[in-house]
Each structure stands twice: as C-alpha cells, then as structure tokens.
Amino acid sequence: MALTLVSYRVGLSVRDASRGHALAQPVLVAIVLTGGTILALDVDATTYADGVQVLSFWLGAATVALAVPLHRQAARLKGFVVPMLVAVPLGVVVSVCSVVLLARWTGAGEELVRTLSPKAATTPVSIQLSETAGGIPSLTAALAICVGILGAVAGPAVLTLARVTDRRARGLALGGVSHGIGASRALAEDETEGAFAGLSMGLTALATSLLLPLLLAVLL
Structure with a gap:
C-alpha cells in the first residue's frame, strides 16, 4: 500500500x-513505478492485491464522491439532458x-472479441x-485501464482539435471513453468538465450493461 x-x-x-503535460498522468506514472517495482521484486499479483484491499475499498467511495461536483453543477444540466441521453x-x-x-476484420477469435x-x-x-x-475478465480489466489512460492522455487534445x-x-466524452481515469483528468482541467465526466462514466456503464448483450447477439 x-x-x-x-x-x-x-x-x-x-x-x-511538467506543468500538466498530457503524458504526465499521475495514474500512468503510478502504474509504471508500482508495476516495475513489483516485477523487480518478483511479488505475486495476488499478494499485491491483498495488500491494497483498503485502497480498493476507498476507490469505490471516491467514485461515488464524483457526485459532489455534479451536485454543484446541477444548474448546468438545463438544456443538456436530452442531448446527453x-x-x-x-x-x-x-x-x-x-x-x-x-477485431473480426483482423481475424480475432470470438472469445477475444467478447x-x-x-x-x-x-x-x-x-x-x-x-x-x-464469455470473454476473459482479467484481460478486459487490463484493456479497460489502457483505454482509460490513452483517453486521459490524448482525449483533451483530440477534443480541442475537433473544436x-x-x-x-x-466531460461527457472523457467520462464515456476513459471512465475513472478520464474523469480524474477532466476534474483537474475544470470542475464542470469533471462533474459531467463522472456522470458520463456512470451512465456509460449502465448503457453498456443494457446494450452489450443485444449488440453482441446482432454482431456475432
């Protein structure tokens, strides 16, 4: 811990x-340092997970706490609910x-696609x-974290280029693509942006839960 x-x-x-350089994301730096140390010391992943159970618990509480900046920005929801939904x-x-x-175009198997x-x-x-x-949960977790880091690093620049x-x-875009890591980056940029990123993260998780089975049934 x-x-x-x-x-x-x-x-x-x-x-x-680095004055907020895009690549200097605290989560990315922490992953590199922690992962490198664990590998160097040959620490088992299960042992590490057991040692950070308290942090894992408070991560859930921190995610729920993203509702606080959203509450402060509740007035900004006016006229934005329908576009958001x-x-x-x-x-x-x-x-x-x-x-x-x-994935199908590049020849990936069905298990990898799922x-x-x-x-x-x-x-x-x-x-x-x-x-x-029917996928591989541990690999999905790693991919979700990678997507979150990539979105947090490149997302703001891409949005700026797209005007x-x-x-x-x-915030809605960052939270929908980069979930917690993107919400953290958005909150560092602006409180309104961070609030809507937190809301988007929750809504995206809900929408994915509802739509994923239907989409996979159609596509596969």
Missing part, C-alpha cells in the same frame, strides 16, 4: 513539474460495434460484463 501511495505522489509531482447510448453503440467489427467489447465501461463493470459475455469547447460536452 505504501508503494502505491508513494508512486501516485510521485506522479502528482511529475505532473506539477442521446449521446451516451450512441457512444456505447459506436464503441462496441467499432471494436467488434475491427473480451474487447465492454472496454469502455468502468473497470469493475467491464470485468463483470466480460465474464457474462469541442463546451465543458459539459468535453
């Missing part, structure tokens, strides 16, 4: 020293369909969806 906390503290320092399910459909079709399909949902949800769909300036829309 100390290793994980120190690694994340180093990640924060790297981010501050259209965008989130549509984003799930695009996410699932694109990865399934791309493993990839719930990648945009937050990690705990994607693990359960992968297991239900998406509305903080609500930016």
Whole structure:
C-alpha cells in the first residue's frame, strides 16, 4: 500500500513539474513505478492485491464522491439532458460495434472479441460484463485501464482539435471513453468538465450493461 501511495505522489509531482503535460498522468506514472517495482521484486499479483484491499475499498467511495461536483453543477444540466441521453447510448453503440467489427476484420477469435467489447465501461463493470459475455475478465480489466489512460492522455487534445469547447460536452466524452481515469483528468482541467465526466462514466456503464448483450447477439 505504501508503494502505491508513494508512486501516485510521485506522479502528482511529475505532473506539477511538467506543468500538466498530457503524458504526465499521475495514474500512468503510478502504474509504471508500482508495476516495475513489483516485477523487480518478483511479488505475486495476488499478494499485491491483498495488500491494497483498503485502497480498493476507498476507490469505490471516491467514485461515488464524483457526485459532489455534479451536485454543484446541477444548474448546468438545463438544456443538456436530452442531448446527453442521446449521446451516451450512441457512444456505447459506436464503441462496441467499432471494436467488434475491427477485431473480426483482423481475424480475432470470438472469445477475444467478447473480451474487447465492454472496454469502455468502468473497470469493475467491464470485468463483470466480460465474464457474462464469455470473454476473459482479467484481460478486459487490463484493456479497460489502457483505454482509460490513452483517453486521459490524448482525449483533451483530440477534443480541442475537433473544436469541442463546451465543458459539459468535453466531460461527457472523457467520462464515456476513459471512465475513472478520464474523469480524474477532466476534474483537474475544470470542475464542470469533471462533474459531467463522472456522470458520463456512470451512465456509460449502465448503457453498456443494457446494450452489450443485444449488440453482441446482432454482431456475432
């Protein structure tokens, strides 16, 4: 647990020293440092997981706490509810369909396709969806984390290039693609953006749970 906390503290320092450079994401730095140390010391993954159970518990509480900035930004929901309720399910459909079709096009087997399909949902949800769909939950978890990091690193720049300036829309996009890691990046950028990223993360997980079985039945 100390290793994980120190690694994340180093990640924060790297981010501050680099003046918020896109690649200096605290989570990414913490993963590299923690993972490298575990590999170097030949620590079993199960032993590490047992040692950070307290952090895992509080991660759930921290996710729920994303509702606090959303409550503060409740007035910003006016006129945005309908577009949001259209965008989130549509984003799930695009996410699932694109990865399934791309995987099939490159020759991936059905088990791998089912493993990839719930990648945009937050990690705990994607693990359960992968297991239900017949995928490999541990691989889905790794992919979901990688997607989250990639979205947190590249997402804001891509949105800026696409001229998406509305903080609500930016947060909705980051939360829908990069879940908790993206929400953390969005919250560091702007409170409104972070609030809508947290909301999008939850809605995307719900929409993925509802739509994934139907989409896989149609596509496979």
